[in-house]
Amino acid sequence: MNREDRELVRHLTDDVWFRDCEGWSRRNFLKIGLTGVLALSLPDILQLRAMASPIQTRKRSVIMLFMGGGPSHIDTFDPKPDAGPDYMGPMKAIPTNVDGVMINEGLPRLAQMMDRIALVRSMGSGENSHQRAQHLLQTGYTPLASLEYPSYGSVVARERGGEKSLPNYVSVYQRADGYGPGFFGDTYAPFLAGDPNRRGFKFPDGTPPRQVDAERMSRRRALLRAIDTMRRDDDRMKALDSFYSKAFAIMEDPEAREAFEISREPEQLRERYGRNSFGQSCLLATRLVEAGVDYVTVTMQGWDTHERNFESLPNRLLPTIDRAMSALFEDLQRRGLWDSTLVVWTGEFGRTPKVNKNARPGRDHWGAAWTVLLAGCGIRGGTVVGRTDGLGQKVVESPVSPSSLAATIYERIGIDYKKYYETPAGRPIRLAASDPIPGLV
Amino acid sequence: MDLIGTLPTPEQIADYADDRSPKKREHLIDKLLRRPEFIYYWTQWWGDMLRVERRTMKERGVKAISRYLRTAILQNRPLDQMARELLTATGRSYDNGPVNFYSPIRRPQQAVVQFSSVFMGVRMECAQCHNHPYESWTQNDFYNLAMFFRQTRLKGGPEKDEITLEDLPKPQGLRIPNRAGNVQAQPILPGEREVARTSQNLRSVLADWITSKENPYFAQSMANRIWARLMGRGVFEPLDDYRATNPPVDRELLQVLSDLFVESGFDMRALIKQVVMSRAYSVSSEANPSNESDTKYFSRYYAKRLAAEVFVDAVCDVTGRRERYSGYDPGTRAIQLEDVNVYSRFLDVFNRPKRRIVICNRNNDPSLVQALFLMNNGAIHNKIASKEGSIANWLKVGARPQQIVDRLFTYCLGRLPRAKESETINGFLMKSRDPKPVLEDVLWALINSREFQYNH
Known part of the structure; x- marks a missing residue:
């Protein structure tokens, strides 16, 4: 990238992303808040952050919390207290701060936030294989043997594009099928971040190895400029140029890399999210959205509980999400990101309402019904859409499909879900095959 | 590079340049076609088509089919014969490599999709659910073709996760969906009207048809x-x-x-x-x-961007430092790997295919992650700067920095540095007391150049 290009990138990033309506760079303000006044308490700092967020100009982002393996709807957000132990196992339902809405007892913090959250209890697809269902839930389409659809994140990356140094779409920690760019090609693939709970986690390969100092790096760039003179006759070669420009921009933009450095967050806040991979991934997602990333997927595997369902959920899985998601919701509100960030929580399917007869009982795949949680970005809190029958087996009211979830996501962040794309074979495909889920806003 | 997926060494380039024979191009091609790398490189081509990977075939199935493919390519077995062997295979997937053609397949419909994609170059799967809006393939064609896989039974075992194929005396029925009443598929070959009448197994009939001249x-x-x-x-x-x-x-x-x-x-x-x-x-x-x-x-x-395995091997060649792959001998090249699930961040960053869908189009598109990886990853730097790497070795034997620059250019780009390039490089060499870091930076720039990442 030459100097003019660099200037242009800097100019663009300054103007579009980092300056609020009063002309202050929010990041600078933050820096003053964090480093200048060490005596500030955590709530003060968070308060400052919220003030520092531009309200009108904030673009909308998505945090997708994907529960790989498929959590039971009965054991999370659609309990059936009257169905008896054959269906509920040893678990109980608790009331929430929304009248008449009960959820599983393993989610006490979320129960007290139900007035900010919407539940869609009538999701169904009939798809019972992990791979296909995961693809379906991250793209809105059932995969074909010959065609891989782009994930929502890749669609958002393509729609938003842009010359900023941060990637548009980041996938954190684990992955489930269907997260990729599909037929869009790798230009729109997510940036893969590792496990933020690992010690020393940072932006991968964002800076040269320690043996290469600034002087050497500038020599390397001078050599690359001298050698890399082959003509750019091919689109992919031009794409390669753009990636090198972006890479150099990131290397020169400590702030973009800092978005990945959760070690900069106050210790209390890191604890509040939970010192585990999912908790820290949620915190990272918040930082990334704050820094301008459009779409973040956090995948948490481990929900495929054919066995030991009633050990894994109450002891590990439910406390982890209860802690991390309640922290995420609080933090998004404090940082002033709530109205511009859509949070979606879903698995690829539900689990059999009736507890199975395994020696250590569990639940099997159930594509007929499960619950999706949505919050933020104008979603009306306390809403419950749809209903399953008394045993949680079938959707009996307002059935919705994964493609209507796709439409909801696109619609919420301002992407025309009716837009068509062409597959490489020339087949037109609508971004989302259905209309948004009604009754959420 | 296109024939064997491997960079020519500076010595091979020099030999070729010195060869005065008017037929030297042809001689070189003949020589390359006999190289062992040719076998690995084209086994990989088959591996992409047949979706060779351990999730569906299991480790022993992957080994069996890879062994089969290597042997067939070594013997230059005609492709029609290979198609027939793959299509009509029977027996156990851990012993008889070609049986693994069917490992990713559970239903006759999937067999049609794989068969038509690999051997016909045609996509049939749309016709599985409806008559194709623009094309001549109908849903009947699809299910009639599926009938050719109905005289064969696929069962699990005998060993864990193994499959066994067994031909049956009579074909089993297959109903065409979405039709009023019970419409049964008939074994009718694509483009024909008559039901195939034969005493042979239907898969053999299909193999005869597809491989006929x-x-x-x-x-x-x-x-x-x-x-x-x-x-x-x-x-x-x-x-x-x-x-x-x-x-x-x-x-x-x-x-x-x-x-x-x-x-x-x-x-x-x-x-x-x-x-x-x-x-x-x-x-x-x-x-x-x-x-x-x-x-x-x-x-x-x-200009083609190098495929993941070829690129990784090329970086290892020019730096003189190999990758290690778990379960394979030291010194194994990426083009020799049988399974795409062998751990390697380097290969994954460069889009090694997962081989999960029938049409395994390789995606050699560049990405931001690749650019950052090549520029900054410690493992790449360690290869370039290694004490046992190519630069260190040439310095050890007393090569002059300019000679090393020439060698690096020849190995990486197949050419010597141009005047302007030499000027920049010599400028840096002159300013630095130790030539090694400068040479490392030259190699870094070569690896990051498009000329290296593309075959042109």
Whole structure:
């Protein structure tokens, strides 16, 4: 990238992303808040952050919390207290701060936030294989043997594009099928971040190895400029140029890399999210959205509980999400990101309402019904859409499909879900095959 | 590089330059076709088509089919014979490699999709659910074709996760969905009207049909795949989507390739040789004003980004430091790996295919992660700067920095540095007391250049 290009990138990033309506760079303000006044308490700092967020100009982002393996709807957000132990196992339902809405007892913090959250209890697809269902839930389409659809994140990356140094779409920690760019090609693939709970986690390969100092790096760039003179006759070669420009921009933009450095967050806040991979991934997602990333997927595997369902959920899985998601919701509100960030929580399917007869009982795949949680970005809190029958087996009211979830996501962040794309074979495909889920806003 | 997926060494380049024979190009091609790397590189080509990977085939199935493919390529077994062996295989998947053609398949419908994509170069799966809106394939065609896989039973075992194929005396029935009443599929070959009447197993009938010299699909599809691997683009694309509404860019070229392939007796090496000896293959990749906008008519050679395995091997070659792959001997090259699930961040960053869908189009697109990885990753730096790496070794034997620069350029780019390049490099060499870091930075820049990442 030459100097003019660099200037242009800097100019663009300054103007579009980092300056609020009063002309202050929010990041600078933050820096003053964090480093200048060490005596500030955590709530003060968070308060400052919220003030520092531009309200009108904030673009909308998505945090997708994907529960790989498929959590039971009965054991999370659609309990059936009257169905008896054959269906509920040893678990109980608790009331929430929304009248008449009960959820599983393993989610006490979320129960007290139900007035900010919407539940869609009538999701169904009939798809019972992990791979296909995961693809379906991250793209809105059932995969074909010959065609891989782009994930929502890749669609958002393509729609938003842009010359900023941060990637548009980041996938954190684990992955489930269907997260990729599909037929869009790798230009729109997510940036893969590792496990933020690992010690020393940072932006991968964002800076040269320690043996290469600034002087050497500038020599390397001078050599690359001298050698890399082959003509750019091919689109992919031009794409390669753009990636090198972006890479150099990131290397020169400590702030973009800092978005990945959760070690900069106050210790209390890191604890509040939970010192585990999912908790820290949620915190990272918040930082990334704050820094301008459009779409973040956090995948948490481990929900495929054919066995030991009633050990894994109450002891590990439910406390982890209860802690991390309640922290995420609080933090998004404090940082002033709530109205511009859509949070979606879903698995690829539900689990059999009736507890199975395994020696250590569990639940099997159930594509007929499960619950999706949505919050933020104008979603009306306390809403419950749809209903399953008394045993949680079938959707009996307002059935919705994964493609209507796709439409909801696109619609919420301002992407025309009716837009068509062409597959490489020339087949037109609508971004989302259905209309948004009604009754959420 | 296109024939064996491996960079020529500076010595090989020098030998070739010194060769005064007018037939040196042909001699070189013949030599390359006999190299062991040729076998690995083209086993990988088959591996992409057949989706060789351990999630579906399990480790022992992957080994069995890889062994089969290597042997067949070593013996230059005609492709029609290989197609027949794969299609009609029986027995256990851990012992009989070709049985693994069916490992990713559980239903006859999936067999149709795989068969039509790999051997016909045609996509049938739309017809599984409905008559195709533009094409001649109907849902009946699809299910009638599926019938050819109904005289065979696929069962699990005998060992854990193994499959066994067994031919049956009589075909089992297959109902065509979405039809009023009970409409049964009939074993009717694509494009024919009559039910195949035969005492043979239906899979053999299908194999006879697809591999016959008169069959329009097989030779054309295979020749197009070979052409595409060498030229960077098929005469029709995608490689498994031949149809009236997606015509080849040059019908005559496709016909010639297809005829050559049939005449050679489906000899893969012979066709490869003919393509690389052709004028189309040796034209310059540099665009001129008349062909600048051409991206599909072969008026110029399209620079190809190196495939993941080839690229990783090339970086290892020029730095003199190999990767280690778990479960493989030290010194194993990436093109030798049988399974795409062997851990390697380097290969994954460069889009090694997962081989999960039938049409395993390789995606050699660049990405931001790749750029950052090549520029900054510690493992790459360690290769470049290693005490046992190529630069350190040449310095140890007393090579002068300029000689090393020449060697690096020749190995990486197949050419010597140009005057302007030398000027920049010498400037840095002069300013630095120790030449090693400067040479490392030259190698870094070479690896990050497009000229290295593309075959042109």
